[in-house]
Amino acid sequence: xxxxxVLVGRKASYDGSTMIxxxxxxxxxxxxxxxxxxxxxxxxxxIYKSVISHVTIExxxxxMRYTAVPNAIKGEGIWAAAGVNxxxxxxxxTETITSNERVIGADPLVRLKKAAGDTPEVPxxxxxxxxxxxxxxxxxxxxxxxxxVGALLEKYGTYExxxxxxxxxxxxxxxxxxxxxxxxxxxxxxxxxxxAPNQFGIDQFDLNDAFGDQKNYMCSKDMREFIAENHLDLSxxxxxxxxxxxxxxxxxxxxxxxxxxWFGERYLNPKTSIWDGNHAEYTPTSDxxxxxxxxxxxxxxxxxxxxxxxxxxxxxxxxxxxQGKHVFRxxxxxxxSHVALIQLRPYVPEExxxxxxxxxxxxxxxxxxxxxxxxxxxxxxMNNTTADVSTDNFYWANRLIGALADADYHKSxxxxxxxxxxxxxxxxxxxxxxxHLFAVKKDMKLLDQANEEMTAAARKLTDECLxxxxxxxxxxxxxxxxxxxx
Numbered sequence: 439x440x441x442x443x444v445l446v447g448r449k450a451s452y453d454g455s456t457m458i459x460x461x462x463x464x465x466x467x468x469x470x471x472x473x474x475x476x477x478x479x480x481x482x483x484x485i486y487k488s489v490i491s492h493v494t495i496e497x498x499x500x501x502m503r504y505t506a507v508p509n510a511i512k513g514e515g516i517w518a519a520a521g522v523n524x525x526x527x528x529x530x531x532t533e534t535i536t537s538n539e540r541v542i543g544a545d546p547l548v549r550l551k552k553a554a555g556d557t558p559e560v561p562x563x564x565x566x567x568x569x570x571x572x573x574x575x576x577x578x579x580x581x582x583x584x585x586x587v588g589a590l591l592e593k594y595g596t597y598e599x600x601x602x603x604x605x606x607x608x609x610x611x612x613x614x615x616x617x618x619x620x621x622x623x624x625x626x627x628x629x630x631x632x633x634a635p636n637q638f639g640i641d642q643f644d645l646n647d648a649f650g651d652q653k654n655y656m657c658s659k660d661m662r663e664f665i666a667e668n669h670l671d672l673s674x675x676x677x678x679x680x681x682x683x684x685x686x687x688x689x690x691x692x693x694x695x696x697x698x699x700w701f702g703e704r705y706l707n708p709k710t711s712i713w714d715g716n717h718a719e720y721t722p723t724s725d726x727x728x729x730x731x732x733x734x735x736x737x738x739x740x741x742x743x744x745x746x747x748x749x750x751x752x753x754x755x756x757x758x759x760x761q762g763k764h765v766f767r768x769x770x771x772x773x774x775s776h777v778a779l780i781q782l783r784p785y786v787p788e789e790x791x792x793x794x795x796x797x798x799x800x801x802x803x804x805x806x807x808x809x810x811x812x813x814x815x816x817x818x819x820m821n822n823t824t825a826d827v828s829t830d831n832f833y834w835a836n837r838l839i840g841a842l843a844d845a846d847y848h849k850s851x852x853x854x855x856x857x858x859x860x861x862x863x864x865x866x867x868x869x870x871x872x873x874h875l876f877a878v879k880k881d882m883k884l885l886d887q888a889n890e891e892m893t894a895a896a897r898k899l900t901d902e903c904l905x906x907x908x909x910x911x912x913x914x915x916x917x918x919x920x921x922x923x924x
Contacts, residue, residue, distance in 0.1 A: 440465065440636050442698055442769045443533045444742045445603055445610050448784070449629040452736040456610050458603045459742050459779035460530040461801060462507070462519050463771055471510040471833050472519070472776040473823040474796050474809070474816050478503050482575055489515035491550045491562030491597055495590075501575035505794055505811050507776050510823035510833065518570035520778035522792040522811040525578045526607060528780040531569040532600035535614060535638045536686040536695070544668040545617025548595030563595035563618065569602060580604040584611040584623040584656060592658060595619045601634055607782045607791060611656075614640055616684045620664055622648070622657040630730040631737055633702030633745060635769075637695035638685030641729045643678055687725045697722035697755070697766035702745045706733040714753070722755070722766055739779060739795060739806065740862065746770060746777050747801035758847045770801035772840070776833075777801055780811070790876050790885065793869065796820065799836035803843050803854050805861035807832070807896045808869055810885040817893035835900045842907045849910045857903035861896060868892045 446457040464470040482501040487494045502525060506518035522528040548563030564572070569587065577583040583604030595618045604611045612632065613623040624640050626632060632639070645662060648655040658664065665671050670683040700722045704713040710731070711719045720727050747770040750756050757764040779795040792811035797804040809816070823833040839857075843850035872888035 440694075440767075440771075441533050442636075442746060443530065443601065443603060443634040444631065444702065444745055445612065445626050445634070446631045446737045446742065447610060447626050447628040448608060450631050450733055450737055452738045453783065454785065455781045455783045456605050456607060457737070457739070457742060457779060457781050458520075458528060458530050458605045458610060459746060459777060459795075460520060460533065460603075461746050461769065461771075461777045462775045464773040464775055466773070469773055469837070470517075470775045471823045471825065472507050472798060473510040473831075473833065474505070474507050474776075474794075474820040476503065476505050476813060476815055477518075477521075477575070478814065479575070482571075486568065486572055488562075488564065488568050489513075490565060490567050491548075492559065493561040493564060493568075493594055495564070495568075495572055495594065497572060498576050503814070504574045505816075506570060506574075507778055507796070511825050515567035516571055517567050518574070519776070520780065520794075521570060521574055522780050522782075522794060523574050523577070524812070526782055526788060526791050526812075527574075527577050527579060527583065528605040528782065528792065529570055529574045529577075529583055529602065530778065530780070531573075531602035532566040533602065533634050534566065534636050535599045535601045536636065536688070536691065537599050537617065537638060537684060538686050540668060540670060541617045541684050544664065544670070545620055547597050547599075548618045549597045562597045564590055565596055565598050566600055569600070577604070580606045580609045580611045581625070581656075584613045587613055588621050588623065588656065588658065591615055591621050592619055599638070601639065605780060605782060607784050612640070614638055614680075614684075616658075620658040620661065622661065622680055622684075623655070625654040626730060627732075629732050631706060631733055632730045633699050635695040635698035637691055637699075638681055639699075639729050641679050641681045643680040645678060681729070691725075692723035693765065694767045696724060696727060697750070698748075698769050699727045700724065701748050701750060701753070701769065703727060703731055705745055705748075706737060706741065707731055709734060739781065742779055743777075743795075743797075743801070743806055743862075749802055768802075772800050772844070774800050777806075779806065786873055787876065787880075789880075789882065790873060795865070797836070798833040800840040800844075803840035804836045805858040805899075806865060807861065807892060808865040809889050809892065810872070812882075813885050813889060815886070817890050819893050819897050829901070829904065832896065832900065835897075835904055839900070839904050839907055842904075842911045846907070846911045846914050849914070850907045853903055853906040853910070857899060861899045864895045864899070865892065868895070
């Protein structure tokens with residue numbers, strides 16, 4: 439899916455947490471309703487079968503409980519998207535990424551071959567639909583997550599190229615698949631962040647470490663041979679660059695992908711590089727934007743949300759500016775299904791370490807709501823998304839707000855800003871309140887109580903925002919008339 443990912447190492451974040459976040463965007467012209475839920479061990483399948491590729495996978499025993507943000511409408515598979523398990527290990531998957539013809543020719547994608555005549559069906563490989571379900575319940579560290587997915591790719595192959603993140607309280611690992619069966623993974627430096635669009639991203643890659651101690655790099659068992667036999671190393675200086683070898687630099691990337699990385703790094707490193715004008719070091723079409731960077735200041739939850747809500751505000755590419763050049767794909771695009779930011783906090787007891795910040799629909803008009811992850815259920819307002827439009831759930835309420843506010847942006851912008859600030863402030867207030875209560879009482883029931891109280895506040899503020907933008911939009915209807923009845 440066309441998504442955007444932001445990862446923040448623990449020494450780059452404002453509170454020492456690791457943070458992983460991703461916009462889960464539907465394909466062009468489609469809008470996929472999502473819900474937030476908990477999957478209990480007894481609900482986890484023992485034999486998994488993919489809807490898209492028909493691949494069948496026998497899963498390990500003893501799965502852990504985990505949260506997920508699956509599709510709300512049945513028919514296309516689970517698409518669990520993001521979550522955190524009972525061991526306080528999290529995952530977000532996936533960021534659909536690009537490649538080049540040499541890679542795909544060397545290791546073709548593993549696509550479903552339907553039965554034809556006397557030829558039986560041949561299942562395809564694994565993909566975004568499957569990865570969280572077959573990975574997250576079984577891993578106990580970020581590195582173990584990358585290792586498990588790497589082994590699954592080698593065994594089953596994949597029908598698409600994807601990037602994905604794995605997180606524990608200390609580390610974040612980022613894995614990118616290569617062709618049908620190959621992969622590389624890199625540990626995010628603790629003091630750095632990344633902004634990843636739908637493009638192969640890892641640049642610097644240390645093959646010696648990947649085949650040695652694996653402190654910061656891992657890869658397929660035959661990666662050296664794969665690179666050599668298929669002449670994939672394009673370096674002139676002997677320094678292997680994975681993005682050059684495995685990625686793409688197409689004209690479409692310069693419209694769809696690289697502008698998103700440019701905006702995110704421009705926001706977090708405004709003084710480190712020159713981003714605008716004739717002397718810019720990096721522009722929205724630059725192929726050399728670094729995969730990771732040390733930010734100029736500590737990164738907050740609000741910073742991540744701002745990046746993932748971007749429509750290039752503050753630049754000449756803002757589509758809501760009358761003079762703006764609407765040429766680049768926004769990060770906060772209209773067809774975002776949800777965004778999940780998982781925060782693993784080292785300074786609180788393990789029972790309340792995991793917080794999952796959730797928002798639905800277009801990020802430019804929605805707001806995060808934080809939830810404790812170590813629970814057995816999620817409040818109905820977040821979990822009861824239906825196929826039919828209803829303000830009884832958070833997804834549809836936010837879809838409506840976005841569609842109404844977008845059509846009358848300048849009159850609705852102040853209402854959206856107040857909504858976002860109020861709900862985020864309430865979220866932090868609730869976390870502070872229940873963190874302190876749990877420290878005293880050590881009662882797990884407090885987590886459900888906190889999530890319910892947070893949901894009630896979210897519903898109230900969301901309904902108020904919907905009321906405001908509906909009023910503004912109603913006043914600008916074309917059949918309006920200034921004279922009232924005599």
